[in-house]
Amino acid sequence: MRAKRLAALCLALVLTLSLLVAPAGAVSFTDMTGHWAREDVEYLAGLGIVKGTSNTTFSPDRKMTACEALLFCSRATGVSAADKAKIAASQAEYLGQTLPESVYSWAAEEMAVCLETGIITPYELESMCESGALLKSISRESLAMYLVRAMQLAPLANSLTSYPMNFADVPAITKTLQPYVYLLSTYGVVKGNESNQFMPQGELTRAEMATMLRRAIDFMDRQGISAELPDYTSYSWSGGVIQSVTSTGSGSYSVSYTGNLTGSATVTITTETPIYENNMRTTPVSLKQGQYIRVNTNSDGTLHSVRLGGALKSITGTVTSIAQNSLTLLVDGATMTLPIDRFTKIQVGERVGGQVLIDPLGGYTDAQCWVDGMGHLAELKLSGGTRETAGILTSLETTSGGYSLVVTAFNGAASRYLLPTGAKVTVNGTEGVVSTAYVGEYVRLTVENDGGNKLSALAVETVSDYLQGSVASVYGSDPTYLSLTSLSTGATASYELGGNNLSVKYNGLDITLQQLASGSFATVQLVGNRVVLIDAYPASVVTRGTVASMTYDLTSVLEVRTADGELISFPLDMSDLPAILRDGKTGTLEQIRVGDSVTVTVRYNKVTTLEFTAQKANASGTIQRVVQDSSGVTIDVADSVGETRTYRVPVTATVTRDGVTTTASALRLGDQVALVVSGDEVLSVQAQSASTAGTFQATVLEVNTDKMTLLLKLSSGDPLVADLSGAHIVTVAGATLTMGQLKLGDSVQLYGSYSNTQFVATLVVRL
Known part of the structure; x- marks a missing residue:
């Protein structure tokens, strides 16, 4: 940490106007001979952190302005040169309007770091600029506050309720600044004079500032402190309140934590893992139940660091x-x-x-x-509140209590929404009613934040026509034409472009027509017969998330919840299924479970690949009790050592019993179960009953002659995979059939029994 900080400090630092006169050279100054601060000044000068006021002098007794002191503080943060440049660019407009013109050119970059790291607030900076205090000398007690903030100890200072000090002039220290002075005194950054006075209102010299800065940097290096800037970090993280800490040997600890908004997680923290408390390095002994913990991980999943935040x-x-x-x-x-x-x-x-x-x-x-x-x-x-979204109305179905809508966004992502009976509907700005006649039209949706994907209003616009498809080509001039292959029909047609009225976007950014790539997925707006908008996205779109639901039918629907909480629907044609991988191996659709991680690749609005990572069962046993009430189903499960735990099985959980997807109400006393549990909630249940015989009436969704299996939709709507390797297949009239003669959509009656979780059919009757 020390080497990293010193390297960053050596790279970087823009100095104040008075310090830009000359470099320190051999870090020896004629006016520092015999001076009490000589060692600190020459040490910092050797790192390039401070410079002289001439080729040979440092001017140790010159008074520091507030601006100079703030820039010194920025150098204690350890911010890298690369991040400093980014921070300066992001703050350039604000600082250009705030700092005096005579200061901006030499102070802007490090003042930007002061703002980003919390050394000074925008309000404080604006006040100092307006009053002229920025270019006046700074008091020692004010400097204490800025330096504590630079050391990332402000939260600790703010949490203090007592701060006893033995300076002779403690009553003279402003009450609100005493916690900052206390911390600097406790950590040896400031000391009293010969009379044990802090002299809070006293002015600060360059030599005093250099000495305090060195002590601060040395303390931060010993404690492993450096500024953590959220906007300039990229590692993944999760957080929650520590529930338990268990030693696993060799100095490692297993820590379980639960977030109020997320589920539970467990992490193994080794002796190599950096742990921070109050922004200072600490040891695993600080890991305590009830503390908030943030676990940071690198892109390869290894631990980056752990930060403790105290009680929530x-x-x-x-x-x-x-x-x-x-x-x-x-x-x-x-x-x-x-x-x-x-x-x-x-x-x-x-x-x-x-x-x-x-x-x-x-x-x-x-x-x-x-x-x-x-x-x-x-x-x-x-x-409370609502959010707005828009797209093309793709389908509309009547449901109990309203309508189910699928809307395809301009990037090709389809989402399902519920429009309740009585919700506001307008058509071209006039009150109207929803109708399947509007499928294919542009719609604007008002989505209730607290209602899942429930709509409070739907606005339909039919003035313009919209088309979705892939860009085949752009050709011609005066006029120019767009050739588009329709998503719905597969036919390619040409459309005249709208000249100066044309807007072209790609991935949400404005581009020129010449930059529009062939093969892009595009939503095209027509006014009359002319294209006025081309809103294009990559031909292939990858969506990552977790399985929210899976509905089986001739066109099945997979719903995925993304990391930002959006629910996206993906229709799957059972006659033309995408490639399916599960845990890196070829998988099947019926293996999908709610809570599985999934990566969906869509090309031209058609799913081409589904890659699932199954959640592993983390609890198992025998059901000892099943209780069903208005809130759902609760089960008591005894594990292999006889310990019994209670689990609530919500309606959203995936439940499979004897290989058949069902509901929690089908679970029975004595069932053997394997559970995927997050926190107190069950995500999926696989149950095996004592009774294994069965007969089912179902619809054929897939015939796999290689594996000799059928994927079926039961009358309940649930899926079933049946092994037909030893089955006799007949018509209702008794004629014998081959497996290859069974087709998508056929109705069949199955007879057979379970072998483990596989249903083995002995007789299949095509109805």
Whole structure:
């Protein structure tokens, strides 16, 4: 850590105007001979952190301005040169408008680091610029606050309730700044003079600043402290409250933790894993039940680091304003503002993810916040309000209580929504009713945040025609034409482009017509017979998430919930199934389980590959009791050593009994079960009953003559795989059939029994 910090400091640092006069050369200054700060000054000069005011002098007794002191503080953070450049670019416009023109050119980059790392707030900087204090000398007590922030110890300072000091002039230290002075004194960064005075209002010299800076950097190196900037990190993470800590030997610990908005997880922390508490390196002894833990992992799944945040505090309030990086609440009549960053887990309705879920115009009414002991917003649940989305109406079906709609977005992703009876419907701005006549039209949806994919309003626009398909070519000039292969018909047709009125986008960004690649998936808007919009995306789109549901039919539907909580539907033609992989091996559709991880590859709006990673059963045993009430099904399961645990099986869980997908209500006393459990909730159940004989009436969905199996849809709607290797196949009239004569959609009656979890048919009658 020390070598890394020193390398970063050596690379970087833009110095104040007074320090730019000359380099330190051999890090020896004529005016430092015999000076008490000589060792610290020359050490920092050797690293390039400080420079002289001339080729030979350092001017140790010159007073530091607030601006100079802040820039010194920025150098304690350990921010790399690469990140510093990115931070400066992101803050350039703001600082150009805020800093005095005479300061911007030499102070902007490190002042940007001050803002990003929390050394100074925008309000504080603006106040200093407006009052002129930025270019005036800084007091020692004010410097203490900025330096503590630079050392990433501000949360610790803010959590202190007492801060006893033995300086002779403690009463002279401003009360609100005493915690900062206390920490610097405790960690040896500041010391009293010969009279044991801190001199809080005293001005700061260049020599004093250099000495304090070296002590601060040395302390941070010993403690392993460096600024962690959420927007400039890329590692994955998960978080929750520690439930248990178990030693696994050799200094390693198994830690189980549960998030309020996510499930439970377990991580093994070794002696090599960096652990931080109060932003300082600590040991596994700090891992304690009830603490919030954030586990950071590299792209290969290895542990990057672990950060402890103390106990979570729950805060509930009314949302007064919100952006993706900030939330303002009214809590018990007082206003509270909480920053939001990528280490904040967010739930909006049923969607759980990151900052991208927040719609500043979402109309959220209430927020439940979980803030850790560091003052960081760890988890946020937003309630109320709506979000807007749009696309092409692909299908419409009547359901109990309303309509089921599938809408295909411009990128080709299809999502299912519920439009309740009585929801507001407009057609071209006028109140209307929904109809299958609008399939293929452009629709704008108002989705309730708290209602899953439930709509509060649907707006249909029929003024323009919309087409979706793949770009075949762009050709001609005056006029120019687009050749598009239709997604629905497969036919290719040409359309005249709208000249100066034409808008062309790719992946949401404006591009020129010449940049539009053949083969792109595109949504095209026509006004009259001319194309006015081409909204294109890559031909192949990859969606990653977890299986939310699987509905089997002649056209089956897979629903996937993405990391940001969006629910996306993928229709699967049973006569032309995509390639299916499960745990890296060839798989079958009926093996899909709710909660499985899945990667879906879509080309031109058709699923071409499904790659599943099964969740492994993490509990098993024999059902001792089944209780069903209005809230669902609860089962008691005895494991192999006789210990009994209770599990709630929600309606969303995948339940398979004797190889047949069913519901939790079909579970029986004595069933042998294997469970996939997350927290207190069961994601899937595989059950084997004592009784193995059965007869079923079903519809053929797939005939696999190589494996001698049928994939069937039972009358209940559930799937069943039957082994026909030893079965006799006949018609109702008694005529013998071969397996190859069974077709998609045939109705059959099966007779047979189970061997383990496989149904083995002895007789198949085609009805």
